[in-house]
């Protein structure tokens with residue numbers, strides 16, 4: 033069977049692309065190595081992608097989640113696309129729950145942050161929550177099925193070949209031909225895409241990498257900020273290295289989770305609607321760019337992740353801030369002295385300075401001390417630090433305004449494209465790819 037468009041990955045980018053295309057009458061297949069929303073167990077793979085098991089914090093501002101200029105979108109165009117994505121989530125059952133809307137509170141927090149030498153990125157957010165987002169994605173999935181989108185789940189695409197008049201997707205028991213391909217395999221498939229793209233003659237560029245830790249602390253400390261913006265974004269410029277460190281993906285009363293990759297483990301976090309903890313967590317990430325002669329940020333990030341996984345005995349490393357500062361490992365006994373209990377069950381008490389580069393560790397400690405001025409108590413001895421947390425959106429493809437690569441008909445979208453870092457922006461890039469296909473085929 034030949035399809036108009038084959039989409040690799042059923043994350044937000046793939047689902048929104050499929051919706052746009054099927055509405056215009058295209059014959060679409062979506063292939064994902066994970067399962068449907070009800071059956072999937074994996075945090076990263078399956079219909080809904082990484083977002084299905086996430087906290088479902090939708091960042092509804094062009095300032096968070098990607099770089100509009102890199103994909104040729106004006107802030108106005110982007111605002112309109114973000115609105116469409118938000119409306120679709122509402123249609124599929126997302127609750128009417130926003131934060132970051134009260135201008136005077138945002139301004140006061142901005143001032144307080146500025147006084148501490150911290151940049152606060154204000155923006156509107158909708159919070160769906162972990163248990164609800166599964167339902168929302170399930171509704172989305174069944175709507176796409178009802179409209180005629182074909183899904184091939186539990187199937188990994190191994191290779192993509194360029195044919196004279198389209199593409200051939202190959203995998204275990206899979207042979208699918210399509211005129212056009214949208215590759216949206218997310219962070220989990222970014223490395224795979226890089227190899228596929230190289231074989232197709234589409235060279236990725238190396239983008240920056242974010243390396244750091246997940247920080248967990250008593251939930252009460254974050255409450256004054258949570259009332260202003262649920263997932264507040266702060267940026268700190270550190271004094272020793274002049275590096276940019278940012279907070280990302282805050283989960284009030286949430287959980288720290290482990291992500292399994294083929295060769296290493298990483299940490300992440302989420303919050304659930306009906307199961308709350310005593311702790312709040314966020315990622316604290318150091319922005320890294322490499323220059324000639326070593327520009328391969330993906331390899332660098334993977335090398336760090338593998339080292340951290342080795343030193344953690346196959347599990348994330350957990351350390352109290354006090355032990356990190358004193359240059360000694362955390363032991364189970366020292367962790368018991370912390371005023372909070374870790375929400376992650378599988379970890380190795382250890383020494384993060386054995387796993388992450390010295391520069392990253394220094395940046396993290398300095399950033400925590402600065403952030404302590406707006407979240408008093410954050411840099412206390414008992415604050416828990418988990419490593420490694422690494423964001424692999426470091427391979428970036430040169431694309432036109434419709435996410436088409438230099439190879440006509442081969443599109444990239446979502447986090448694996450290097451142009452998004454979150455649910456909403458990933459969805460936007462999927463829509464852009466689909467609209468370009470509609471435009472070039474006269475279906476706009």
Ligand SMILES: Cc1cc2nc3c(=O)[nH]c(=O)nc-3n(C[C@H](O)[C@H](O)[C@H](O)COP(=O)(O)OP(=O)(O)OC[C@H]3O[C@@H](n4cnc5c(N)ncnc54)[C@H](O)[C@@H]3O)c2cc1C
Nearest residue numbers: 041043045065077078081082086189218221446447454455
């Ligand atoms: C625990 C966690 C919490 C998060 N919380 C938030 C949040 O609150 N708000 C937010 O905006 N973002 C959050 N994120 C990030 C967000 O989920 C991602 O940015 C977003 O899902 C990216 O969408 P995507 O479509 O690019 O890819 P993904 O959602 O990663 O989906 C990619 C899909 O491709 C499939 N795939 C990969 N390779 C192949 C292959 N070779 N063959 C077949 N299928 C393949 C995978 O199985 C996966 O289902 C979170 C992520 C995690 C892991």
